[in-house]
Amino acid sequence: xxxxxxxxxxxxxxxxxxxxxxxxxxxxxxxxxxxxxxxxxxxxxxxxxxxxxxxxxxxxxxxxxxxxxxxxxxxxxxxxxxxxxxxxxxxxxxxxxxxxxxxxxxxxxxxxxxxxxxxxxxxxxxxxxxxxxxxxxxxxxxxxxxxxxxxxxxxxxxxxxxxxxxxxxxxxxxxxxxxxxxxxxxxxxxxxxxxxxxxxxxxxxxxxxxxxxxxxxxxxxxxxxxxxxxxxxxxxxxxxxxxxxxxxxxxxxxxxxxxxxxxxxxxxxxxxxxxxxxxxxxxxxxxxxxxxxxxxxxxxxxxxxxxxxxxxxxxxxxxxxxxxxxxxxxxxxxxxxxxxx
Amino acid sequence: xxxxxxxxxxxxxxxxxxxxxxxxxxxxxxxxxxxxxxxxxxxxxxxxxxxxxxxxxxxxxxxxxxxxxxxxxxxxxxxxxxxxxxxxxxxxxxxxxxxxxxxxxxxxxxxxxxxxxxxxxxxxxxxxxxxxxxxxxxxxxxxxxxxxxxxxxxxxxxxxxxxxxxxxxxxxxxxxxxxxxxxxxxxxxxxxxxxxxxxxxxxxxxxxxxxxxxxxxxxxxxxxxxxxxxxxxxxxxxxxxxxxxxxxxxxxxxxxxxxxxxxxxxxxxxxxxxxxxxxxxxxxxxxxxxxxxxxxxxxxxxxxxxxxxxxxxxxxxxxxxxxxxxxxxxxxxxxxxxxxx
Numbered sequence: 001x002x003x004x005x006x007x008x009x010x011x012x013x014x015x016x017x018x019x020x021x022x023x024x025x026x027x028x029x030x031x032x033x034x035x036x037x038x039x040x041x042x043x044x045x046x047x048x049x050x051x052x053x054x055x056x057x058x059x060x061x062x063x064x065x066x067x068x069x070x071x072x073x074x075x076x077x078x079x080x081x082x083x084x085x086x087x088x089x090x091x092x093x094x095x096x097x098x099x100x101x102x103x104x105x106x107x108x109x110x111x112x113x114x115x116x117x118x119x120x121x122x123x124x125x126x127x128x129x130x131x132x133x134x135x136x137x138x139x140x141x142x143x144x145x146x147x148x149x150x151x152x153x154x155x156x157x158x159x160x161x162x163x164x165x166x167x168x169x170x171x172x173x174x175x176x177x178x179x180x181x182x183x184x185x186x187x188x189x190x191x192x193x194x195x196x197x198x199x200x201x202x203x204x205x206x207x208x209x210x211x212x213x214x215x216x217x218x219x220x221x222x223x224x225x226x227x228x229x230x231x232x233x234x235x236x237x238x239x240x241x242x243x244x245x246x247x248x249x250x251x252x253x254x255x256x257x258x259x260x261x262x263x264x265x266x267x268x269x270x271x272x273x274x275x276x277x278x279x280x281x282x283x284x285x286x287x288x289x290x291x292x293x294x295x296x297x298x299x300x301x302x303x304x305x306x307x308x309x310x311x312x313x314x315x316x317x318x319x320x321x322x323x324x325x326x327x328x329x330x331x332x333x334x335x336x337x338x339x340x341x
Numbered sequence: 342x343x344x345x346x347x348x349x350x351x352x353x354x355x356x357x358x359x360x361x362x363x364x365x366x367x368x369x370x371x372x373x374x375x376x377x378x379x380x381x382x383x384x385x386x387x388x389x390x391x392x393x394x395x396x397x398x399x400x401x402x403x404x405x406x407x408x409x410x411x412x413x414x415x416x417x418x419x420x421x422x423x424x425x426x427x428x429x430x431x432x433x434x435x436x437x438x439x440x441x442x443x444x445x446x447x448x449x450x451x452x453x454x455x456x457x458x459x460x461x462x463x464x465x466x467x468x469x470x471x472x473x474x475x476x477x478x479x480x481x482x483x484x485x486x487x488x489x490x491x492x493x494x495x496x497x498x499x500x501x502x503x504x505x506x507x508x509x510x511x512x513x514x515x516x517x518x519x520x521x522x523x524x525x526x527x528x529x530x531x532x533x534x535x536x537x538x539x540x541x542x543x544x545x546x547x548x549x550x551x552x553x554x555x556x557x558x559x560x561x562x563x564x565x566x567x568x569x570x571x572x573x574x575x576x577x578x579x580x581x582x583x584x585x586x587x588x589x590x591x592x593x594x595x596x597x598x599x600x601x602x603x604x605x606x607x608x609x610x611x612x613x614x615x616x617x618x619x620x621x622x623x624x625x626x627x628x629x630x631x632x633x634x635x636x637x638x639x640x641x642x643x644x645x646x647x648x649x650x651x652x653x654x655x656x657x658x659x660x661x662x663x664x665x666x667x668x669x670x671x672x673x674x675x676x677x678x679x680x681x682x
Contacts, residue, residue, distance in 0.1 A: 192573055216581035240582055243561045
């Protein structure tokens with residue numbers, strides 16, 4: 001292990017440097033071989049860094065950027081007009097080998113478009129995909145992709161997502177993970193043409209441990225380690241999950257915390273439950289990897305707080321250590337060889 | 342109000358008459374003007390009805406059916422080979438005006454295909470849609486459609502779903518409900534061609550109170566009363582919700598019920614919470630209406646228990662009282678008129 005240099009879009013996300021700078025400082029304490037390049041308004045970043053200790057200061061550097069890409073900018077516009085933006089400068093650092101990875105809480109569409117344009121896709125990949133780990137019952141975690149990098153894909157692309165997700169999960173789990181296609185039924189007759197066609201391709205691929213269809217209610221049961229779907233469906237599913245989780249937590253708060261005495265008792269009774277719920281919190285799973293690129297890009301939730309953003313940095317560190325793009329490339333070659341011979 | 346005659350597929354669902362017969366008896370107690378026709382194995386149904394009191398017995402009748410359609414039968418096969426099945430006989434009763442509505446926990450694909458074929462679509466409707474009420478935060482309930490009657494639709498069909506969902510919700514709420522399109526972002530630039538095209542159509546339609554895009558995490562916040570999407574996305578979203586709810590409940594059980602003493606304290610502390618969670622339970626929302634037909638069809642979850650199946654019967658009773666197909670027809674005429682002039 002020779003350390004990791006991570007470029008961060010200091011101005012991205014809903015809270016900008018208010019979150020990204022303290023999260024970087026926390027990440028430096030957590031990862032002793034980490035170096036951070038903060039890209040954004042030099043003055044603002046420096047001001048937030050004044051409280052930083054000597055040792056961490058030596059592992060942090062600032063690259064000035066005039067502005068950050070707005071959340072409502074179209075990807076096509078970002079491609080044309082992003083010169084000098086924090087996101088583009090950071091991706092250029094990765095493309096030039098000056099940083100090992102990029103973490104951003106900024107505009108997802110712009111991030112996908114600029115990453116494709118500046119880092120280029122891996123050979124054999126038609127589209128990048130966003131993937132994130134999710135909690136699951138009786139099982140450590142699962143991975144769902146695509147979470148919204150693409151609004152529509154063909155069966156070949158979905159197949160590539162399955163291969164990439166499988167490699168990512170294998171690096172974490174240490175064994176060849178099970179892969180399922182998200183569908184509206186488990187039986188072969190169910191679903192649209194896209195999933196039916198991709199299912200046939202996966203059945204014939206020995207490099208992926210394909211187990212068939214997975215329904216929405218099985219995402220969190222651990223039925224498959226990796227669950228594959230198009231970006232529209234994946235994004236709706238992930239956000240629906242966040243919505244239901246919030247509905248439960250709000251109800252729990254409302255009914256348990258109605259009096260100070262009940263609050264005290266709840267603290268004793270439910271301490272382990274709260275820990276468990278914390279483990280289910282989206283913050284713990286912040287940091288979606290944009291797979292399929294010749295470089296490592298991690299997307300943080302725009303609303304991420306300091307802890308959540310730190311998790312996204314941790315994900316990037318992990319992927320640098322595992323050399324994820326190289327591993328995906330090797331697996332793709334294996335798959336392509338199998339198809340040709 | 343002149344009462345309701347509901348045909349029930351007594352053999353459908355995972356538990357068949359074990360659930361449908363006791364649920365019918367409960368529904369008869371709840372709705373004094375209800376009459377029930379149970380369709381299925383006459384001997385089996387009679388055997389389960391022996392405990393029924395006199396008064397209820399007069400409001401229940403049995404129509405014998407040789408068999409019930411298997412869960413894995415393809416819709417196309419069901420259309421060809423379903424003669425004499427409980428589902429087909431029940432739909433024929435509705436088509437002939439001998440029953441006001443049909444409730445089934447059987448094969449969804451077969452139910453959609455047979456309903457279309459036997460009851461026919463309303464004028465102006467290209468596809469039927471499955472809709473169900475959902476719980477929501479700080480707000481009574483929302484409706485989501487389509488939940489899986491169709492795997493792919495065009496913008497016209499999605500528009501029709503918005504009109505139908507709006508009429509259903511209005512009958513419950515008493516005011517013109519807000520309608521949103523489920524999408525992967527709130528901004529106009531987000532989404533696939535389908536939602537973008539349908540969004541334009543809804544913006545021009547004064548018969549629908551369209552409020553724009555709704556994201557997955559807003560399904561349960563009450564942002565829109567009616568949320569519209571295609572059947573693939575709706576099914577995944579609904580089932581994802583069930584999966585997350587189960588994940589929370591399992592965690593709650595595991596951590597609260599670890600000792601008898603904690604269980605007792607929890608009962609005191611959390612009684613209101615458990616009531617609230619009960620209110621969030623999918624059982625409370627069992628009974629998805631198949632809208633767009635010249636008749637009332639309600640689909641129960643296959644795994645529904647007695648209480649849940651009774652809710653589905655309740656939904657049918659409600660729709661008979663409100664003459665829902667007629668109301669949808671009238672609203673569609675209004676929309677078509679607006680388009681033509």
